[in-house]
Amino acid sequence: DAKTTQPTSMDCAEGRAANLPCNHSTISGNEYVYWYRQIHSQGPQYIIHGLKNNETNEMASLIITEDRKSSTLILPHATLRDTAVYYCIVRPDRGSTLGRLYFGRGTQLTVWP
Amino acid sequence: GAVVSQHPSRVICKSGTSVKIECRSLDFQATTMFWYRQFPKQSLMLMATSNEGSKATYEQGVEKDKFLINHASLTLSTLTVTSAHPEDSSFYICSARDRTTSGNTIYFGEGSWLTVV
Numbered sequence: 001d002a003k004t005t006q007p008t009s010m011d012c013a014e015g016r017a018a019n020l021p022c023n024h025s026t027i028s029g030n031e032y033v034y035w036y037r038q039i040h041s042q043g044p045q046y047i048i049h050g051l052k053n054n055e056t057n058e059m060a061s062l063i064i065t066e067d068r069k070s071s072t073l074i075l076p077h078a079t080l081r082d083t084a085v086y087y088c089i090v091r092p093d094r095g096s097t098l099g100r101l102y103f104g105r106g107t108q109l110t111v112w113p
Numbered sequence: 114g115a116v117v118s119q120h121p122s123r124v125i126c127k128s129g130t131s132v133k134i135e136c137r138s139l140d141f142q143a144t145t146m147f148w149y150r151q152f153p154k155q156s157l158m159l160m161a162t163s164n165e166g167s168k169a170t171y172e173q174g175v176e177k178d179k180f181l182i183n184h185a186s187l188t189l190s191t192l193t194v195t196s197a198h199p200e201d202s203s204f205y206i207c208s209a210r211d212r213t214t215s216g217n218t219i220y221f222g223e224g225s226w227l228t229v230v
Binding site for chain 2: 034038041046049099100104
């Protein structure tokens with residue numbers, strides 16, 4: 001079962017920042033927070049991941065709260081091509097379940113012109 | 114970044130026949146790959162874990178004789194849907210774990226659309 005809670009849908013104007021929240025209140029100490037997105041009829045695309053510290057790459061920033069019970073994915077300047085379903089997933093970095101990802105319903109982000 | 118490739122991207126087969134889908138990790142070795150299926154407007158559902166050199170591990174409710182998985186090398190896993198029926202029509206997606214990255218990043222293939230007629 002997915003261990004995360006995300007809003008079903010969000011809208012964002014093109015050029016503005018898109019902030020996608022995720023709750024993972026039962027996250028364990030060795031579990032990472034991963035974000036993927038899926039554009040219609042394609043496989044999920046890796047965006048970013050983090051454990052405790054905030055992370056940034058060329059696609060997005062990931063802000064993880066100090067207690068690690070929630071996080072926010074930030075797309076700094078959303079474009080129409082960022083319209084997709086965004087999945088927040090928690091998973092361990094070791095152990096028998098390593099790599100087995102359980103997807104929730106994710107957040108449908110729609111970027112408007 | 115790492116790339117995982119699937120082939121074919123789309124396939125149509127007749128009911129009762131078998132169809133094979135390939136999943137390759139292109140620039141890293143993957144001792145473990147994973148297979149998912151996704152029905153329209155639904156989320157991805159994990160089907161099985163493919164282990165190089167050993168038997169696959171199937172999730173509860175997934176028929177291992179129906180969905181044959183072979184992990185022949187460190188860069189290739191195959192999923193064979195045997196005796197396919199129209200209800201097997203779905204989007205099949207594989208993923209592979211890159212152990213060289215922090216947190217063992219998982220990358221997904223482009224997906225394969227299967228239509229059984």
